[in-house]
Each structure stands twice: as C-alpha cells, then as structure tokens.
Amino acid sequence: EDQVTQSPEALRLQEGESSSLNCSYTVSGLRGLFWYRQDPGKGPEFLFTLYSAGEEKEKERLKATLTKKESFLHITAPKPEDSATYLCAVNGGSQGNLIFGKGTKLSVKP
Amino acid sequence: ETGVTQSPTHLIKTRGQQVTLRCSSQSGHNTVSWYQQALGQGPQFIFQYYREEENGRGNFPPRFSGLQFPNYSSELNVNALELDDSALYLCASSSSGRLPDTQYFGPGTRLTVL
Numbered sequence: 001e002d003q004v005t006q007s008p009e010a011l012r013l014q015e016g017e018s019s020s021l022n023c024s025y026t027v028s029g030l031r032g033l034f035w036y037r038q039d040p041g042k043g044p045e046f047l048f049t050l051y052s053a054g055e056e057k058e059k060e061r062l063k064a065t066l067t068k069k070e071s072f073l074h075i076t077a078p079k080p081e082d083s084a085t086y087l088c089a090v091n092g093g094s095q096g097n098l099i100f101g102k103g104t105k106l107s108v109k110p
Numbered sequence: 111e112t113g114v115t116q117s118p119t120h121l122i123k124t125r126g127q128q129v130t131l132r133c134s135s136q137s138g139h140n141t142v143s144w145y146q147q148a149l150g151q152g153p154q155f156i157f158q159y160y161r162e163e164e165n166g167r168g169n170f171p172p173r174f175s176g177l178q179f180p181n182y183s184s185e186l187n188v189n190a191l192e193l194d195d196s197a198l199y200l201c202a203s204s205s206s207g208r209l210p211d212t213q214y215f216g217p218g219t220r221l222t223v224l
Contacts, residue, residue, distance in 0.1 A: 004152075034212065043114075043200050043215035044153070087152055097143060097166055098202075098213060100152030 002027040006088050006101035013108050016077050021104045024070040027092030033071050034098060035064050036087040044087055047073075078108045112137050114203050114216035122222045123191050131186045131219045133201030141165070142184040143213055144176060145200040153200055159184055188221075196223045 007022045025033070032051050036044035048057045050066040057064050061082065063074040073086055085105045089098035115134045123129050135142050141160045145153035155168035159178035173189040182203070188195060198220050202213035 032212075036215070041198070041218075041220070043116075043218045046212055046214055049212050089152070097155035097158060097168060098145075098153070099155070102150070102152045 002099050004101035006104050010105045015110050018076045021073040023088030025090045027090050030092045032091045034089045038085045080108045083108045116216040120220045124224050127191050128189045133184045135182045135203035139203035140182050141204045143202045144186045147198040191223045
C-alpha cells in the first residue's frame with residue numbers, strides 16, 4: 001500500500017536556527033513528490049515538485065531534496081513567518097491523486 | 111491569472127441533510143480533484159474529474175458524488191450527512207489528466223455537521 005510518513009510531527013525552532021523536515025514514502029513507481037505549506041484553516045500552498053532521485057529545488061529559505069526512499073525539506077535561517085504545517089505528498093499510482101502525509105507543524109519563535 | 115476558488119467558505123448542516131460544495135478551477139486547468147481533510151490529518155483523496163468524466167476515486171462511499179461542467183468548474187455533493195463528514199473540503203486543479211501535474215489548491219470549505 002502506498003504510504004507517506006512525515007517526521008517530526010511538530011518542530012519548534014528559534015529564529016535563525018536551521019533544520020530539516022523528513023518525508024519517507026513507499027509507493028509503486030514514484031511519478032512525483034510534492035511539498036506544500038498550509039496555514040491554519042487555509043488550503044495548501046504549492047512549494048515544490050520533485051520527479052527523480054538526486055533532484056533538488058530551492059525557494060528563498062527552503063530547499064527540497066529527493067532520494068529513492070525519502071525527501072527532505074531544509075529550512076535555512078527560518079523566520080517567524082515560516083511557521084506553518086508543511087505537507088508532503090506523492091503521486092505514484094494509476095490514478096491522478098496525491099497521497100499525503102500528516103504534515104509537520106513548524107513553529108519559529110523570534 | 112485567477113486561482114482556484116471555492117464556495118461557500120463555511121457551512122453548518124445537521125446529520126442526514128445533503129450539501130453541495132462548489133469549485134472554480136484555475137484558468138487553463140481542465141482537471142479537478144477533491145480532498146477531505148480532518149483536523150490534524152493530511153488531505154484524503156475523494157475523486158478526480160477530467161474533461162467532465164470521473165478519472166479516479168478514493169475510498170469514499172457512493173453518497174459522495176461529483177460533477178464537472180464544460181467550463182471545468184466542479185461540484186461535490188454529499189448525501190445523508192454523518193458527524194464524521196465534518197472536515198475541510200479542498201478542491202485542487204491541474205492542467206491535464208496526465209500525471210504528475212502539480213495540483214493547486216483552493217482555500218477550502220469548512221463543513222460542520224451537528
């Protein structure tokens with residue numbers, strides 16, 4: 001069964017304290033891995049798409065990487081406005097749906 | 111470019127009632143997917159529509175049904191509401207029925223079933 005596991009469930013950082021979020025997945029034939037940011041009560045906001053192992057993408061303080069078994073979202077020198085839940089999703093089945101993890105809730109304190 | 115929009119924003123219903131949620135896809139997108147997100151959980155796939163046809167369905171009962179219109183907007187209908195249907199309902203649009211196009215989400219509809 002296709003599955004996505006994110007860790008940690010929650011992460012508290014001080015402003016400027018860099019860290020990484022993990023997304024491990026089991027899927028039959030990965031077609032794409034997606035990272036989203038979600039603020040409370042709002043819809044997920046697209047961040048990155050990764051298609052193959054070794055691929056990396058960057059946007060401001062965020063960098064996403066992909067291996068054959070997991071993806072990391074690296075946050076460099078985070079600011080309080082980076083506080084949100086970060087969702088990882090994979091697309092790997094015959095249907096066009098995304099399979100999501102439960103997310104990592106990030107809090108950045110000034 | 112107009113993003114994905116959903117209506118209504120919030121909705122309160124009682125058990126046994128029926129509800130219709132609406133979604134307008136992003137300009138240029140012809141595929142709409144619906145997800146249910148319970149509190150503290152990741153979104154769960156309900157179904158997807160591509161060019162007005164159902165293009166995949168998750169593990170949801172038949173009382174969850176949908177439509178896609180010629181302008182690619184979509185409706186999600188839920189009959190015989192149950193307390194567990196209380197959730198954030200998300201609509202996402204993408205540019206084609208081919209995989210793996212990025213899905214862009216709307217703001218969601220918060221449904222509360224009493």
